[in-house]
Amino acid sequence: xxxxxxxxxxxxxxxxxxxxxxxxxxxxxxxxxxxxxxxxxxxxxxxxxxxxxxxxxxxxxxxxxxxxxxxxxxxxxxxxxxxxxxxxxxxxxxxxxxxxxxxxxxxxxxxxxxxxxxxxxxxxxxxxxxxxxxxxxxxxxxxxxxxxxxxxxxxxxxxxxxxxxxxxxxxxxxxxxxxxxxxxxxxxxxxxxxxxxxxxxxxxxxxxxxxxxxxxxxxxxxxxxxxxxxxxxxxxxxxxxxxxxxxxxxxxxxxxxxxxxxxxxxxxxxxxxxxxxxxxxxxxxxxxxxxxxxxxxxxxxxxxxxxxxxxxxxxxxxxxxxxxxxxxxxxxxxxxxxxxxxxxxxxxxxxxxxxxxxxxxxxxxxxxxxxxxxxxxxxxxxxxx
Ligand SMILES: Cc1ncc(COP(=O)(O)O)c(C=O)c1O
Numbered sequence: 001x002x003x004x005x006x007x008x009x010x011x012x013x014x015x016x017x018x019x020x021x022x023x024x025x026x027x028x029x030x031x032x033x034x035x036x037x038x039x040x041x042x043x044x045x046x047x048x049x050x051x052x053x054x055x056x057x058x059x060x061x062x063x064x065x066x067x068x069x070x071x072x073x074x075x076x077x078x079x080x081x082x083x084x085x086x087x088x089x090x091x092x093x094x095x096x097x098x099x100x101x102x103x104x105x106x107x108x109x110x111x112x113x114x115x116x117x118x119x120x121x122x123x124x125x126x127x128x129x130x131x132x133x134x135x136x137x138x139x140x141x142x143x144x145x146x147x148x149x150x151x152x153x154x155x156x157x158x159x160x161x162x163x164x165x166x167x168x169x170x171x172x173x174x175x176x177x178x179x180x181x182x183x184x185x186x187x188x189x190x191x192x193x194x195x196x197x198x199x200x201x202x203x204x205x206x207x208x209x210x211x212x213x214x215x216x217x218x219x220x221x222x223x224x225x226x227x228x229x230x231x232x233x234x235x236x237x238x239x240x241x242x243x244x245x246x247x248x249x250x251x252x253x254x255x256x257x258x259x260x261x262x263x264x265x266x267x268x269x270x271x272x273x274x275x276x277x278x279x280x281x282x283x284x285x286x287x288x289x290x291x292x293x294x295x296x297x298x299x300x301x302x303x304x305x306x307x308x309x310x311x312x313x314x315x316x317x318x319x320x321x322x323x324x325x326x327x328x329x330x331x332x333x334x335x336x337x338x339x340x341x342x343x344x345x346x347x348x349x350x351x352x353x354x355x356x357x358x359x360x361x362x363x364x365x366x367x368x369x370x371x372x373x374x375x376x377x378x379x380x381x382x383x384x385x
């Protein structure tokens with residue numbers, strides 16, 4: 001496969017001014033990714049600061065309720081800051097320090113990536129600026145306050161739909177201007193090479209743990225792993241160690257929005273190939289190549305593109321990608337809260353909702369949902385529905 005490509009997807013499509021920074025990042029990462037000192041430093045933060053490993057929890061009442069396979073939750077919601085996003089920000093912040101860059105920028109939709117970035121910047125003493133769409137600022141008020149509390153600055157973005165893609169555009173603009181002293185921590189497996197690879201690798205800690213935990217808990221690999229897909233970082237992280245285990249079914253869940261007549265945010269299900277934010281991938285666009293205005297009840301899935309490796313896994317039929325609508329996600333949000341005492345993020349609730357389709361699967365099978373985040377950040381928006 002060509003460097004930075006996943007089949008026909010991926011690559012580097014960016015302004016020339018950023019080429020040097022991407023090459024520098026790639027070289028450092030390839031040098032350091034198997035370095036013992038770097039990995040020990042990373043592991044130390046994962047264990048003592050993030051709280052890893054995250055548990056693999058048997059959802060007994062959910063299993064009874066569905067009446068099909070055994071259902072397990074990989075509890076990334078229990079990580080420090082409440083989601084999987086911290087796995088990547090910790091790794092990239094360490095890379096930034098090695099690059100000698102003291103200023104960090106990031107974009108955020110649901111605010112989780114913003115909080116995770118501001119958190120590690122506080123810990124490592126790095127300046128931090130977070131770009132966030134005004135629509136998302138309104139629906140994720142609590143996370144905006146957290147980011148400010150952590151000493152980072154939130155820059156509101158009012159262009160376009162004032163959501164994640166617009167925040168990404170602004171971050172790229174900032175990076176072009178300040179590339180000398182700034183590292184851009186992209187929050188998902190999106191963007192130009194080497195970001196999809198770096199973000200996947202840092203998130204794959206959840207998939208690696210899951211492999212060991214499933215052997216420990218049920219003496220074989222899971223039959224199916226389900227994860228929600230916005231840009232696709234929690235899904236790619238939990239899928240990656242299983243890609244070559246062909247008996248493990250991989251299912252990504254995209255946000256369908258209100259209904260099938262709505263645009264939603266399901267780039268693999270409803271999109272076509274194009275270039276967005278530096279990579280060739282599946283995107284939601286009209287016939288003239290203009291990016292469509294996506295929608296989803298969950299800010300973190302409300303994005304018109306998807307990581308190129310997911311586009312590839314769909315293309316070669318290694319993973320399947322299904323659509324879940326807002327109302328189904330909301331039903332799952334309440335159901336898992338009431339049956340298991342776990343309030344999930346609205347993004348995660350999309351993945352949980354897919355369990356309703358699985359009642360015909362044999363009771364001996366084991367299905368794992370990656371519980372990408374907790375629901376605290378979404379309580380205000382669910383309250384106002
Ligand atoms: C809890 C949670 N899950 C999932 C996502 C979607 O991102 P990704 O597809 O990169 O995992 C987000 C994004 O903010 C999130 O906060």
